[in-house]
Amino acid sequence: MQWSTALLLALTAPSSALIRFQCSQLVRERLDPLVSPGLVPSPHVHQIVGGNSFNATMEQAKDMPGESTCTTCQFSEDFSNYWTAVLYFRARNGTYKRVPQHANAGFDGSTGGGMTVYYMQDPLYDTAQKSKVTAFKPGFRMFVGDINARTKEQAAHFRQLTYTCMDDAGSREHETVAFPNHVCPYGIMTSTRFPTCWDGVNYDSPDHMAHMAYPVNGTFESAAPCPATHPVRTSQVMYEVIWDTSSFNDPNDWPEDGKQPFVWSFGDATGYGNHGDYVFGWKDQALQNILDTQCYASSCGGKQQSIADMNKCAGLKETVSEDIDGWLDALPGGHQAQYS
Template identity: 50%
Template sequence: MEGDIGEQADCTTCAYSEDFSNYWTAAMYFRHENGSYKKVPQYPNAQLGTQGKDADNIKGGMTVYYTQKDFWNNGLAEQKITAFKPGFRMTVGDPTYNGASGTPNPGLAYTCLQTILTRGNETLDFPKEPCPAGIMAIHHFPACWDGVNLDSPDHQSHMFSTTKGHFQEAGPCPASHPVRMPQVAYETMWNTTAFKDMWPKDGSQPFVWAFHGNGYGTHADYLFGWKGDSLQRVMDDNCFFHNCGSPGVDGILKTNTVAQMNACAVKSSVEEDVDGWLDHLPGYEHHEK
């Protein structure tokens, strides 16, 4: 997809109605002892205290954060945050990484949820035991831009990561990538509770990403698509969390209702079953026969 995608779509699944960006992570699958696979469902992030009487009906389980400083302070007066430009894209993580060559980006991690509100106690690989409330996958993107390229051949070189993870403020940007941009982070909630009694008897890891990778290979894609100057406006404002706009709050951003978010969908073009119990991961039949 090329150009300004914020001008190409006619609806968005995001809470903010001016956000037409594309956010992607791989699907997670449970691998049964008998060799079959089942896609793990997502569920909404309760940590945000989503407002509204129909909040429980939200579909999907990815929460996207744009922070100026950290999770507790927007740091507005401390430095200029430059919003992404139309056509900008980036990725974080490496699907080929298996953890053998050293410590991966500290912004890529997992939390074994004891409750739906659990935070902290992050691990670099999938949790090694059943989690009472599921697994949260975390992706922190780099926030330093070279100021020139909207993309690069590897989708990463035009950015530089000073990310510290845990929603801490990223470190100073280097001279090669001097432009500070919003710190983008994804939290994706995976409801693994249906599989708690199917954990392999030998204790082996039963979860796998759809690209056949282990937990260390987690990665995510970002394609900017905010309408007009809406993201820059909010980066320049002193609002914080729901005060930037939410049902019942007159904020700087316009918001969708849950019904509007759920009504926005793209018909799947996948021609094989991806949701039932499968004898192979989607697209991998020729590898596993």
């Protein structure tokens, strides 16, 4: 899959937006149309936000605005789908319980807590956003992370997947690449940052990663250049998900061996296997128009809807019928906690 020369020339257009918005939760279930399209159920539970055309296949999903009737995201022309794995608590007796989610500060009332999505030309702290980028186009998709990573070394390539142990709703410091090993009074925030350098040709790749790359000799935060193999600079897509761990903060309920008690729905109890999935689905030129506008966060114009209207799209009918919320002897799909 390729983009035309005309689209590549559009990269010279100026961009100056930092887009930050909330999406209510669409559905939680074992579906993964990016990594395991058509497999019902997929290996582990995900939590998904965005357009309601989300389904088990989506292999050729290029007209998500046309296929969707609504979206759980604040921008009503964003029918993209964004998803992550789901966090569980492992009790002292070995059973598991799904960890609920907080909505981010300022977005109270979002169904299921959802997630906050960013599109950034420059680091979050740089409100000028002076870099020139282009919006993705229909058919674009990507994945970040290594589901099999269980050590810091194995996760090193994906250095921008982090955790923040939150004392309160405003906590944003001391990010780690592994699960926090102590009580987090308010919750644990996961930040999933996707690569920002595109090969200029492919919408996707077999592993959903090879068409994208990180900057060379530095990071997105240091404004390092893109590699020659991936010369096109794109916005950094970032997810923030806040897991409400407050109900599980009694150390007497934690495993007796002293290990931290949280585990991803695919069995990773180290945190190094953190990952995220993205399928682009903005309508027409809506995203590019916003990127070409001087704006910040919720002032970015476009067609926006209220949290109440976002929530009307939540609750997509489940394809997989199973208990993912009770106290479980094993994680859905038969997974058990893995600490190495």
